[in-house]
Amino acid sequence: MKKISLIIILSVFLLPSCMNEPAEQPNTYKGNFESLWQIIDSKYCYLDYKNINWDSIHTIYAARVDTVKSTFPFFDLMGNMLNELKDGHVNLYSDFNKSHYWKWFQDYPVNFNTTLIYNSRYLGSNYLLAGGFRYGKISNGTIGYMYYDDFSDAFSDSNIAYIMNYFSACKALIIDVRNNGGGSLDYSKQLASYFYKVETLTGYMRHKTGDGHADFSAPVEIKTPASKNIQWQRPVAVLTNRMSYSATNDFVNRMKKAPNAIIVGDKTGGGGGLPLSSELPNGWLVRFSSSPMYDSAMQDTEWGIDPDVRDSIKVEDQAKGIDTIIERAIKIISQ
Amino acid sequence: MYPMNKIRFLLLFLFATMVVSAQNTDDKKYLLTSKTNTIGISTLSFVDPYLSPLTYDGLAISYDNEARRFLSTENTNISTQSLLNLQAGILLNTPVSSDMLYLGANYGWEMCYHAVIPIKGLKVLVGGLLDIDFGFKNMERNVNNPVNLDISTNLNLSALARYTIPLRHKTLQLQLALQTPVIGYMFVPKAGASYYEMFDLGNLTDAFHFSSLYNKRGLNSTLTVEVPFNRSVWRFGLKMKILRYSANDLVFDKNEFSLLVGTSFDTFNFAGRKNKAPKNFVSTQD
Numbered sequence: 001m002k003k004i005s006l007i008i009i010l011s012v013f014l015l016p017s018c019m020n021e022p023a024e025q026p027n028t029y030k031g032n033f034e035s036l037w038q039i040i041d042s043k044y045c046y047l048d049y050k051n052i053n054w055d056s057i058h059t060i061y062a063a064r065v066d067t068v069k070s071t072f073p074f075f076d077l078m079g080n081m082l083n084e085l086k087d088g089h090v091n092l093y094s095d096f097n098k099s100h101y102w103k104w105f106q107d108y109p110v111n112f113n114t115t116l117i118y119n120s121r122y123l124g125s126n127y128l129l130a131g132g133f134r135y136g137k138i139s140n141g142t143i144g145y146m147y148y149d150d151f152s153d154a155f156s157d158s159n160i161a162y163i164m165n166y167f168s169a170c171k172a173l174i175i176d177v178r179n180n181g182g183g184s185l186d187y188s189k190q191l192a193s194y195f196y197k198v199e200t201l202t203g204y205m206r207h208k209t210g211d212g213h214a215d216f217s218a219p220v221e222i223k224t225p226a227s228k229n230i231q232w233q234r235p236v237a238v239l240t241n242r243m244s245y246s247a248t249n250d251f252v253n254r255m256k257k258a259p260n261a262i263i264v265g266d267k268t269g270g271g272g273g274l275p276l277s278s279e280l281p282n283g284w285l286v287r288f289s290s291s292p293m294y295d296s297a298m299q300d301t302e303w304g305i306d307p308d309v310r311d312s313i314k315v316e317d318q319a320k321g322i323d324t325i326i327e328r329a330i331k332i333i334s335q
Numbered sequence: 336m337y338p339m340n341k342i343r344f345l346l347l348f349l350f351a352t353m354v355v356s357a358q359n360t361d362d363k364k365y366l367l368t369s370k371t372n373t374i375g376i377s378t379l380s381f382v383d384p385y386l387s388p389l390t391y392d393g394l395a396i397s398y399d400n401e402a403r404r405f406l407s408t409e410n411t412n413i414s415t416q417s418l419l420n421l422q423a424g425i426l427l428n429t430p431v432s433s434d435m436l437y438l439g440a441n442y443g444w445e446m447c448y449h450a451v452i453p454i455k456g457l458k459v460l461v462g463g464l465l466d467i468d469f470g471f472k473n474m475e476r477n478v479n480n481p482v483n484l485d486i487s488t489n490l491n492l493s494a495l496a497r498y499t500i501p502l503r504h505k506t507l508q509l510q511l512a513l514q515t516p517v518i519g520y521m522f523v524p525k526a527g528a529s530y531y532e533m534f535d536l537g538n539l540t541d542a543f544h545f546s547s548l549y550n551k552r553g554l555n556s557t558l559t560v561e562v563p564f565n566r567s568v569w570r571f572g573l574k575m576k577i578l579r580y581s582a583n584d585l586v587f588d589k590n591e592f593s594l595l596v597g598t599s600f601d602t603f604n605f606a607g608r609k610n611k612a613p614k615n616f617v618s619t620q621d
Contacts, residue, residue, distance in 0.1 A: 019550065019581045024388065027430070035388075043527060093476075095432065185531055205536060208527035210584075217528070220538040274529055277478040279387040283430025287478045290527050 027281040029074050033065045036078055036092075036286060039278045040085070042211035045292045046273060046302055050086065054213075057084050075099070075284075082286070087302075088245060089275040093285040104242065104269045104304075111241035111266045111313050112178040116323040117147060128166070131155025135163055137170060139330050144170040148191075151183030151247040160194055160230050172235040172333035174326065175255075182246025182271060189224060192254035195236055195261055196226040202254045204298055205274070207291040219298065224254045232260075237329035239265045240307055246271035252305050253295050263307040264329040272301030364408035365603050371401045371570055373597025379424050379437065382588035385483045385524055386474050387428065390588075391435045395424025397593060411449070414460065418443040438471040439485070445493055456499040464491040464514055470589075479529045485589075487546065489519035491555075508561040515554050516578075519546040523582035544582040553578030553589075561599055568599040 025031035025038075037058050041047075047054050061081045068074045075092065079099025082090045092099040117123050122145060127136040132153025135146040144167030167173060175191075192202075204219035238255045240248075240263055249268045255261045273289025280286065293301055309332060317324045375397040382390050403416035422439040447462030470485030493514040500507040524533060524542050532538050544550070559572030572595035580587050605612035612618055 019552070019579055019586050022384075022388070022586075024390075045527075186535070189535075205532055207525065207529070207532060209525060217525075217538075217540070220532060220536050222536060274531065275478050276480045276527070276529060277476075279389050279428065279433065281389070281430070283389070283428055283432025285433070285476055290479075291529055291532060 025281050029065050029068055032074075032280045032282050032284070033062065033078065035280045036081070037061075039280075039286055040082070040288060041213075043208055043276070043278065043290055044085065044090075044288045045206075045208055045216070045290055046085070046087065047213045049292070049300060049302065052085065057081060072096075078284075085288075087271075087273070087289055088269065089271050089273055089287065089289045091287045093287070104245070104271075108242040109266065109312055110243075111325060112243065113313065113318060113323070116313075116318065116321060117176065117326070119321045121321055122323065122326060123147065128163075130163060131159030133159070133163060135166070137167070138174075138326075139334070141169070142171055142334065143330055144173040145176065145326070146174070147176040149177075149180050151180060151187045151251070153183070153187075155187065155191075157227070157229055160191075164194070164230055164232055170234075172237070172330075173232060174237045174239060174329050174333070176239040176326070177244050177248045177251060178239050178241040178265065178325075179243045180245075180248040181243060182248050185247050185250055185274075188247045188251040188254065190227075192224045192251055192258065193227040194230050194232055195255065195258040196224055197231060197233070197259065199223050199225045200257055201296055202257050203250075203296055203301075204294040205291055206294075216292075219294065222293070224257070234260060235333035236261045237333045238263050239325050239329060240268050240305075241266045241325075242269045242304070245269035249301055249305060250293065253293075253301055256305065256308075257296060262309065262329075262332055263305070264309045264332065265307050265311060265325045267306050267310075268304040270302050270304040272303075366404055366408050367601040367603050368402050368404040369599065369601050370403075371399070371597055371599045373399045373570060373572070373595045375399065375574065375593040375595040377422070377424065377574075377591050377593035379426055380588070380590040381426060381435070381437070381472070382586070383435075383472055383483055384585045384587070385526060386435070386472060386477060386480060387433070389428040389430075391426035391428050393424050393426030393435070393437075395422050395437065395591075397422040399595070399597070414447050414449065416445040416447065418445065418464070418466070433474060433476045436471075436473040436475075440469045442467050443491075447493065447495065456501075458497045460493075460495040460497075462493055464493040465489070466491060479531065482530060483524070484522060485587075487519055487521035487551075489516040489546070489551075491516050505563050507563075510557075510559045510561070512557045512559075513554065514556075516546070516551055517548065519551065520544070521546050521551065521580065521582065523580075523585060523587070525583045526585055541583060546580060546582075550582060551578075551580035553580075557595070559595065570597045570599050571595065 025035040041054050064077055075094055075097055079092050082092055083101045088101055088104045122138050123136050127134050132155055133146045133148050138145045201221055202224045203222040205222055206216040206219050209215045209217050240252055249271050252268050272293045274291040275287045276290040277285050277287045295301055311325050311328045313324045377395040377397055379395050380392045398421045400419040403414050405411050406413045420441040424437040426435040443464050443466030445464040447460035450459045452459050466489050468487045472483045474481055491514045495512045497510045521544050522542055523544055555576045557572055557574045559570050561568050561570045574593040576591040578589040
């Protein structure tokens with residue numbers, strides 16, 4: 001009995017040393033750089049998919065760290081290293097700046113103009129506003145048009161019920177998610193659910209399980225439920241551009257499988273990796289894609305989703321106050 | 336004379352039965368519950384690599400409730416105790432760039448054997464404690480991993496030593512309580528798994544783990560002294576809690592040091608048909 005007691009007491013005090021935490025990097029430029037590099041190396045999910053040689057990046061940027069003398073240039077250096085990932089979901093946050101990568105939309109046509117959608121041909125100035133949706137009837141009252149610019153804006157079944165009821169005489173609906181940079185995946189799922197009759201498999205998700213670049217969990221199914229109370233069963237067009245990103249990318253992916261839906265416009269911006277965050281020894285926060293999401297055919301959605309009908313805003317249309325993409329959608333869903 | 340004798344006899348009988356009745360009341364044993372309520376102020380130090388690789392330190396306030404009683408009036412070798420701990424705290428990382436809100440609750444049920452110790456004034460209790468632990472950690476700044484939950488149940492070894500120190504005017508009670516987890520079950524998410532995947536998509540693979548001395552070790556030690564005053568007994572104490580556990584290649588630390596103050600008292604629950612209060616107890620229920 002005495003021996004057992006002694007073993008237990010010794011276990012309590014001595015065995016914690018067997019569960020060692022990973023060594024924390026020092027709060028120096030070098031320590032913070034190594035910490036950031038290590039976080040991305042072990043937790044970022046697209047290094048292999050994007051064919052990024054992260055070891056080479058280390059070699060290049062580690063040499064530059066030695067030349068940095070103050071905080072702002074150091075932040076820029078770290079931000080530039082992260083931009084090698086070409087990922088809008090990767091940011092470095094400090095108290096004075098936030099690094100960003102915007103080429104996923106800056107290098108492409110805008111395909112959206114707010115002055116167009118607020119002219120009298122479309123929403124006008126007397127549009128209705130509910131749960132983040134700006135909505136009104138267009139095309140002589142035959143088409144319902146809803147513009148949703150942020151998947152962080154909450155909406156309820158009640159909001160949607162009023163909107164759908166307002167559009168009850170319309171023969172089709174347009175949901176415009178251009179320039180919607182994302183937000184909540186829950187709202188993405190909820191909005192898509194109004195266009196399904198039965199629960200449908202619309203994608204998959206995995207997550208990193210180890211430090212290796214190819215260490216992933218088994219795919220988990222992402223299903224889009226059918227709303228029990230509200231179902232729009234007429235044609236619906238979803239308008240997209242390159243700034244349709246992240247949760248909006250997820251919404252477009254879900255709508256790809258909706259029975260009466262068609263995607264019109266430009267390819268979405270992507271952002272298929274669910275981001276998580278971590279911290280550096282100096283307290284800066286890094287956000288990075290951690291869990292890749294796929295469509296129902298297990299194809300990665302990180303680089304964006306192609307529309308069913310590709311179109312762009314034409315300069316001559318824009319000069320006349322016409323949104324080419326909206327007009328194309330009206331034509332398709334009116335048939 | 337005859338009636339007088341009869342009256343004397345009746346009075347004698349009456350007094351005799353009253354004495355017997357009083358003796359019955361005095362002889363009945365009542366099982367008291369010793370309760371303690373304490374509040375505390377604590378320093379906390381957490382490492383939660385699911386939320387951040389950095390150490391978070393901060394302050395917390397806590398409330399503890401303990402209630403101990405013997406199993407029965409006949410069995411005074413074994414006692415049971417219920418323990419409730421509630422805690423709320425705010426912690427900061429070392430560079431003070433982010434904070435963490437912590438809310439914790441722990442409920443435990445303990446059974447102890449009162450060992451016979453041949454030292455005057457010393458009592459030693461040893462036994463087991465089954466507890467359920469819940470902790471909510473929120474880091475507002477984090478993206479998609481702003482919360483981690485500490486959920487576990489543990490079977491702990493527990494020991495308590497109580498030493499009575501007689502002084503000139505009062506008798507102090509010095510007490511040291513120790514608990515250490517031995518086996519249990521705990522929720523620890525995988526580092527890369529988001530709460531969206533776990534709870535929206537229902538993928539809780541590898542999120543629940545068996546715990547033992549291999550992957551969960553800690554010591555909860557509380558040193559208190561109880562000081563009697565005219566109409567109350569006050570408890571003052573120090574608590575030190577260290578805990579380290581690991582799963583899914585993540586190592587968590589939870590360390591706490593607390594100053595405690597509270598009161599101790601004995602209670603008896605009179606309730607039901609068979610457990611009524613004696614006649615000389617006055618209750619608003621009567």
